[in-house]
Amino acid sequence: MKRAMNNSGQRKRRQMRTLPLIACLVFTAMSVLGSEGPVVRLAPTDSVGPRTLEKQTQTAVIRDYLEAWRSLTVAFEQNRPDLLDPNFVGTAKEKLADTILDQAKLGIQTRYRDGAHDLRLVFYSPEGLSIQLLDTVEYDVQVLDHGKLQTTQHVRARYVAVMTPTEVRWKVRIFQAQPE
């Protein structure tokens, strides 16, 4: 009887010791799974020209570009071109909005999940009104037809983006993939 009680106590102690470890692992796993932000790598920006690129400008451009991807993701998933407004302007906005309208007509939805961005700022115009960046991006795309998932594919593509400053942020004016 005593031995049985001892065994039970040891088991409980072992469980008590294991519980924090399990909780820690679960938390780590949740953090990893829950962190939906893509991995972002930025090439050195020393040679960006012809205008000198200030650190603050660089930070703002990268932040706004990644934000543009987030708004693109939601806009394409919900077929709502208006969600592009805060982050896209000009040709990029027109083309993306047209695609979303076509999707809506066809009953198609697409889910883009950007997993990694390899960014390189390549041009900052002399008057400071445009910044061009190259992005080798990896993303998963899901195609749904009338709500039915047709496929999920992993895609790697190289995008050229030109961003221009507006009142409060940099907006994407040109957004185009090119062959790697």
Added chain:
Amino acid sequence: MKVRFTFLIGGMVLVAMQLAFAQTGALRLPRTVEAGSAFSIQSTGSGKATLYIVGPGQVLRRDVQLGETTSFAPGDLHNAGHYLAVLVGESSIDNGTFDVTAADQPAALSFLAKPSRLPVGLHSGISGVVYVFDTFKNLVLTPVQVSFQLSADAGGGQRQTVTTRDGVAWTKIDSGAKEAAAQFVAQAGSVSVTRVIQQVPGNPCSLRMNAHRAGQRLVLETEPVRDCGGNAVPDGTIVTFTEASSDGQATVDVPIKRGIARTEMPAYDGARVSVATGVVMGNEIRLGKE
């Protein structure tokens, strides 16, 4: 024994079906397609399927017959980008990717010239940036020669040719020596865009005044005020006349009108009168007894 045999047969059927599906779903895609041009996609197998062409730039859906060629007419796919092609059959799914590239021929330029107004003779004072697009507003990423030319009626044009890199070309040009509305032209292929740059005179280069008495008054007048290139300084530029006498000092600010500045001040014997504009000092006149 009977059960094992059934599993074996079932397994063989499944493998055979999978092989058949793999074969059925084979897509033959072009590697690259020029934006707006006709192209076709070949599939093998039989039965009906749906073909999706998906990308942020455009989305298309076609009902297709497996084993047949699906043709896309010119203009069907006109936005450059990376596209995913998905063929969904009754019992198979196949996919692949391909690129749509911009046409090499420029059709439109986005030309930003700054500033729109600047002084003459400024080194690298004018900047021009050009983004090159094709007919479908795709950025042309293949290298394109862009020529920049700054010219005015007064002559003395400057020309530079720059090759685009990732769709963009830029230059910096000196402003001309003579004041004029200069034409700043960017040209790629047969497409050209013009911007007007107003080249205005620079700062005054030298200043000289004359004085003569008119009774108790002293009439002061500058010679035509010019910049170092000989251009007349714009009307409205302020010229300051200062008269220092035993009574104290008097200062008058006068805007240039028709190239000269003119004013009257009290005529005091022995007074010293000086003139200045911007950072340029002119001559000094000492009044003698009348």
